[in-house]
Amino acid sequence: DGGITQSPKYLFRKEGQNVTLSCEQNLNHDAMYWYRQDPGQGLRLIYYSQIVNDFQKGDIAEGYSVSREKKESFPLTVTSAQKNPTAFYLCASSQQGSANTEAFFGQGTRLTVV
Amino acid sequence: GENVEQHPSTLSVQEGDSAVIKCTYSDSASNYFPWYKQELGKRPQLIIDIRSNVGEKKDQRIAVTLNKTAKHFSLHITETQPEDSAVYFCAASKTGNRGSTLGRLYFGRGTQLTVWP
Numbered sequence: 464d465g466g467i468t469q470s471p472k473y474l475f476r477k478e479g480q481n482v483t484l485s486c487e488q489n490l491n492h493d494a495m496y497w498y499r500q501d502p503g504q505g506l507r508l509i510y511y512s513q514i515v516n517d518f519q520k521g522d523i524a525e526g527y528s529v530s531r532e533k534k535e536s537f538p539l540t541v542t543s544a545q546k547n548p549t550a551f552y553l554c555a556s557s558q559q560g561s562a563n564t565e566a567f568f569g570q571g572t573r574l575t576v577v
Numbered sequence: 578g579e580n581v582e583q584h585p586s587t588l589s590v591q592e593g594d595s596a597v598i599k600c601t602y603s604d605s606a607s608n609y610f611p612w613y614k615q616e617l618g619k620r621p622q623l624i625i626d627i628r629s630n631v632g633e634k635k636d637q638r639i640a641v642t643l644n645k646t647a648k649h650f651s652l653h654i655t656e657t658q659p660e661d662s663a664v665y666f667c668a669a670s671k672t673g674n675r676g677s678t679l680g681r682l683y684f685g686r687g688t689q690l691t692v693w694p
Contacts, residue, residue, distance in 0.1 A: 496681075503586070505666060505686035506621070553620065557682075564609055564672050566682055568620040 466490065469554050469569035476541070476548065476576050484539045484572045486554035493559040495537035496566065499523060500551040509552075512537055513559055541574065549576050579604040581669050583685025590657050591693055598688045600667035601649040607669040610643060610650045611682070615664045624665075625652070657692045664689050 467488040476482045486495065497509040508521030512531040526545025531537055537556075541548045554569040580603040590596050602610075611626035627634045627641045627650065634641050638657075643650040654661055668682040 498684075503686065505583075506684040508681070511681060564670060564682075565611065565623050565626070568622070570620050 467556050467567050467569045469572050471572060474572055474574045478576055479543045481540055481542050484552055486537045486569055487535055488556045490556055492556035494557045496555040497539045498553045500553055548574055550574060579607055579669055579683040581667060581683045581685045583667050583688060585688060587689045589691045592657060592659060594657055596654045596657050596690055598652045598665055599649060600685050602669040606671050609670045609672050611668050612641060612652050613666045621666060659692050659694050662690055662692045
């Protein structure tokens with residue numbers, strides 16, 4: 464079953480702790496993205512990567528970190544420096560360099576700070 | 578960078594009526610404009626897209642129009658049904674080559690569409 468998978472679906476974190484959200488895709492896509500979704504704010508880009516071992520900051524990168532060691536994987540770490548981490552996080556992937564740049568989304572991870 | 582504005586933020590229609598959602602963009606180099614539908618608690622999914630070399634595209638009850646001169650594009654849903662209720666996002670990007678900074682999607686803030694039976 465091809466697609467993009469995020470885990471876990473729900474995540475609870477204590478204040479001051481780092482937490483890592485998983486994102487894996489088997490679509491052979493070059494590009495991967497992390498978005499944060501808050502009510503009324505739409506989809507805001509945190510980080511994106513267009514090729515292995517390279518990534519760029521999006522619009523709200525502060526307090527987050529990523530790695531892209533493998534084409535299939537793009538984990539997001541929410542650090543203690545992120546002051547308001549409670550949100551719905553979406554990972555996406557797309558194929559660069561082709562006529563079709565449809566982005567495929569994972570099912571999301573809802574992070575709650577307790 | 579690109580700035581995408583989307584209106585209205587909420588839209589309520591009676592079943593069978595039409596719904597129109599409008600978006601504007603700022604970067605004249607943008608050439609790919611997808612629309613995503615996100616049902617409650619689910620992932621966004623592409624429902625239709627349009628490229629800058631065409632002015633209109635239809636897929637059954639859904640159509641998208643693009644005005645490059647005015648830099649705006651719209652989603653039209655006809656004969657709405659309760660299952661059309663969802664949040665709709667417009668987006669814009671520039672398709673490009675591998676390794677370039679092109680291809681990133683810029684999203685509007687979304688429109689909550691409610692279709693009343």
